Amino acid sequence: MNEKDPDQVKWAYRLGVLAQGLILGGLLALALMNLMVEIGDVRIFRYQNF
Amino acid sequence: MRGAGILLIEFGVDFCSNKQGVKMVERQERASQMLVLRSFFRGATQPNFASAVIMLGVLLFGVLVYIAVVNDKLLAGDSYRYFMDHNLDTQTYATHQILGVEAGEEPSVLIFGSSVMIRCIKDRDTVADLVTTKSDQSVVAYDLLTDAQTMWEFEAMVDRIPDGGSGVLVLGASFGMWTYTLEDLEELIDAPKLGLPTPTIDAAAREAGIDIPFRTHIYGLDASSFFLARRRTFLKNLLSGGISYGDPLTAWWMKNVNDPEFWEEEKARLPEQVAEVEENLDRHLATVARAIEDLRSKGDYEVILFEAPINPDWFELDTGRSFFTGLRQDMMSFAEAENIQFASALDLVDLTADDFVDFEGHISNDEARMACTEAVSDLVVEALER
Numbered sequence: 496m497n498e499k500d501p502d503q504v505k506w507a508y509r510l511g512v513l514a515q516g517l518i519l520g521g522l523l524a525l526a527l528m529n530l531m532v533e534i535g536d537v538r539i540f541r542y543q544n545f
Numbered sequence: 546m547r548g549a550g551i552l553l554i555e556f557g558v559d560f561c562s563n564k565q566g567v568k569m570v571e572r573q574e575r576a577s578q579m580l581v582l583r584s585f586f587r588g589a590t591q592p593n594f595a596s597a598v599i600m601l602g603v604l605l606f607g608v609l610v611y612i613a614v615v616n617d618k619l620l621a622g623d624s625y626r627y628f629m630d631h632n633l634d635t636q637t638y639a640t641h642q643i644l645g646v647e648a649g650e651e652p653s654v655l656i657f658g659s660s661v662m663i664r665c666i667k668d669r670d671t672v673a674d675l676v677t678t679k680s681d682q683s684v685v686a687y688d689l690l691t692d693a694q695t696m697w698e699f700e701a702m703v704d705r706i707p708d709g710g711s712g713v714l715v716l717g718a719s720f721g722m723w724t725y726t727l728e729d730l731e732e733l734i735d736a737p738k739l740g741l742p743t744p745t746i747d748a749a750a751r752e753a754g755i756d757i758p759f760r761t762h763i764y765g766l767d768a769s770s771f772f773l774a775r776r777r778t779f780l781k782n783l784l785s786g787g788i789s790y791g792d793p794l795t796a797w798w799m800k801n802v803n804d805p806e807f808w809e810e811e812k813a814r815l816p817e818q819v820a821e822v823e824e825n826l827d828r829h830l831a832t833v834a835r836a837i838e839d840l841r842s843k844g845d846y847e848v849i850l851f852e853a854p855i856n857p858d859w860f861e862l863d864t865g866r867s868f869f870t871g872l873r874q875d876m877m878s879f880a881e882a883e884n885i886q887f888a889s890a891l892d893l894v895d896l897t898a899d900d901f902v903d904f905e906g907h908i909s910n911d912e913a914r915m916a917c918t919e920a921v922s923d924l925v926v927e928a929l930e931r
Contacts, residue, residue: 507581511588516599523600524607528773537774539630540738542660542692543798 615765615772620740621645626787628740628775635663635691638790640740640771642669642687643702648710648844654686654925657702658717659694661853661906663793665717665890665917666690675922680929684712695725696829697733700836701743711845713928715921716833719853719906720872723829724821731755736774742767749832794911803902803909811904812862819868826872830879837883847928850880852889854906854917858898886928893920 531537620628625641628634646653654676656666666672666688673686689702699716734750734757737743742764747757760767772779782788801807833850840846852873859865873889880887890896900913908914 503577503581504584507584508588511585511590512593512595513588513599514585515589515593515596517603519596520600520603520607524604527604528776531769532773532776535770535773536735537770538736539634539774539778540636540693540736541630542635543796543801 612763612765615768617644617741617764624787626789627779627782628772629782629788629790630775630778632788632791633692633793633796634788634790635660635793636738637740637775639689639691639702642689643705643739644741646687646706646710647685648707649685652682652684652929653710653712654684655689655706655712655714656687656717656921657689657694657699657715658851658853659690659719659722660692660793661719661721661908662717662851663690663692664908664914665854666921667911667914667918671915671918672922672925675919676925676929679922680926682929684925684929690717691738693738694722695729695733696722696832696836697725697730697746697749698739698743700745700749700832700839701739701741703836703840704743704745705741706840706843708843710843713847713849713925714840715849715851715925717851717853717921718876720818720822720855720869721905723826723872724818725829726821726825727753727755734758737768737770740768740771745835794909794914799902799907799909802905802907808904812865815862815864815868819864822868822872826875830875833879834883837885847931848883848885849924849928850876850885850887851921851924852876852887852891854890854894854896854901854908856898856901856904856906857891857896859904886924888924890917890920893923 619625620637620641621644625637629637646655654672656662656669656672658665669686669688673684676684676686691698703714730746730750730753733743733746734755737746742760742762744760747760750757765772837848840848855869859869877887894913894916896908896913896916900908900910902909908917
């Protein structure tokens with residue numbers, strides 16, 4: 496193992512934390528959006544069932 | 546010879562030991578990479594406070610971006626095409642049009658109405674060209690026609706017209722527009738059709754005792770139903786480049802209603818619709834009166850209450866004849882009381898039953914539509930000259 500490794504390991508861990516936050520944040524936003532769709536019963540008006 | 550042999554052996558030993566050294570370095574590097582990768586996965590999978598903070602940050606950022614992007618300028622511009630559900634999505638198109646109304650120097654021609662009136666007006670450019678040519682003054686026309694438009698939506702759109710403008714407003718009223726009940730108003734609150742906050746509809750609903758969702762006075766949040774309903778449409782249109790507004794005479798359902806069996810159903814439904822009009826007419830006239838008052842407070846506007854095309858075959862039936870004659874009388878009395886002009890397509894355009902696909906009053910062909918467009922344009926010209 497070279498001298499840079501401890502730093503690399505630390506940064507890799509931080510990157511993992513960041514990725515986790517970003518992915519979960521995106522999923523949470525999607526989940527909330529779908530929850531609002533379900534609760535609000537949102538739909539597009541279609542004339543003559545267009 | 547012996548010296549050369551020794552050199553070869555030494556070279557061989559060096560070569561082998563170098564090879565082993567390279568392998569060792571490679572192994573060390575692989576181990577180091579695995580350690581970094583394991584560390585990444587540990588950070589990505591283990592619960593930790595920092596990730597939770599980032600997650601909430603992403604959510605907050607997303608909401609802020611949504612609020613910043615989804616405002617009254619979004620649909621006013623060309624990006625409305627990304628929210629068009631199909632090429633005759635009149636609600637999105639009318640939202641685009643009303644948000645684009647400007648109180649400029651040129652008078653505006655604002656045309657409202659339902660699907661019947663949609664097929665009486667060729668398009669906004671044709672109206673603008675006809676009026677500009679005949680009146681010798683440049684105008685900007687706005688197509689604010691929507692399928693199944695209610696007077697509550699008409700009032701909501703008038704509410705969005707900016708102060709300081711001038712021009713002519715044409716309300717092309719088909720008989721269906723007077724039939725809507727309080728259940729329809731409740732439906733408008735539950736599933737808004739227009740892509741903008743509608744405080745006047747909220748006020749009408751509140752007055753009728755209908756519960757209103759919490760309003761934030763933030764455009765994107767208060768109109769979120771419209772945008773949420775179009776989330777898949779938006780993604781699809783992003784890939785395809787958006788949808789432009791089409792020709793209303795190409796609506797696929799027109800061939801379905803152009804059928805004698807359907808016409809019989811329409812005739813059979815008339816007594817029910819007559820009862821609905823009798824029950825709801827006063828409420829709708831009051832809504833129109835409010836909208837006119839609001840418009841007059843905004844600028845110098847002339848208002849025309851235009852009776853949208855009626856299939857002449859209605860007058861072959863006793864119920865039809867008495868209903869449409871009575872309704873016209875009510876509209877004329879209202880126009881007189883409000884000091885606005887009343888005009889009827891029946892009087893101005895020579896339409897036969899063959900020009901309609903159904904009894905509701907949808908015009909079937911471009912020739913009849915153009916005659917109707919010219920009649921409306923002539924009325925606008927007269928109003929501009931007053």
